[in-house]
Amino acid sequence: MTTISSTISINLSCLSWDENGLTIAGAQNGEFGQALNRLYGPRDLIVDNENIYVSDTLNKRLLKFIRHSSEVQTLVQGETLYGLSLNQEEQAIYFSQESGSYEVIKRVNKNGGDPSIVVPIQQISRSYSLVAFEGKIYICDTSKHRVVLWSNINRTLAIVAGDVNMGFDSNQLRTPEGIFVDVNRNVYVADTLNHRIQLWKNGASNGITVAGSSNLGSDLHQLNSPRAVFVDSGTMFIADSVMRIFLLDLQIFTDDNGKHTACGEQHELMMHTEVFNAQL
Secondary structure, X not given: OOOOOOEOOOOOOOOOOXXXXXXXXXXXXXXXXXXXXXXXXXXXXXEEOOEEEEEEHHHOEEEEEOOOOOOEEEEEEOOOEEEEXXXXXXXXXXXXXXXXXXXXXXXXXXXXXXXXXXXXXXXXXXXXXXXXXXXXXXXXXHHHOEEEEEEOOOOEEEEEEEOOOOXXXXXXXXXXXXXXXXXXXXXXXXXXXXOEEEEXXXXXXXXXXXXXXXOOOXXXXXXXXXXXXXXXXXXXXEEOOOOEEEEEEOEEEEOOOOOXXXXXXXXXXXXXXXXXXXXX
């Protein structure tokens, strides 16, 4: 990981942002490698009590960086990992692992141990993002253009966003790579190749476009292959593929006919001049 600069000033009294980032995992100069102080193509990370878990994808391992220490633990070795999720109830890390042309979802204790299969092979394709809690897993099934919900109890899959076919209609997605699930089980989807963020209300059959438009671009109302989305107290953060991070103050209105409208002021929070040492 390397520095991020060129902060854009935003007129929000509660927001402050350092101009330069601090390297907390990997090489200061962005050099890749196999040593524990190096990363190679990291895809995802999660933070728990200041400990950092990283899917070091091209090194085929899951690493745990211990807080206030130079110690690094290898929790999983020899597996090509992508998406990560921390299940607080189980104190376990869920991760997607490549298995031929499919993927499996596995679980490992956050302090180490032997991984176990949760979602077996041939259920999902490539998955870069997942959210696990309360005996269920939301999975961004990228190559199948959908988001699915896996029940650990019933061992079944249900589609919660997207269709069987890719497309741009409100009930479709195209190669989504990132999801966020809020406390009401609403799903925000980084609809990557449609260059938009879609909100699928809990139980809805169609999504609402809350950021982006029909065309990719560099204007503030446009996105370029967004890869990740995160929502916190009505503020949405978006990372797209041309080295930009957005902040959107999100408001959603519903009229008497049940029609949803999303609006809000969008800001370009950062432009990266140097980026993560990751192959996406």
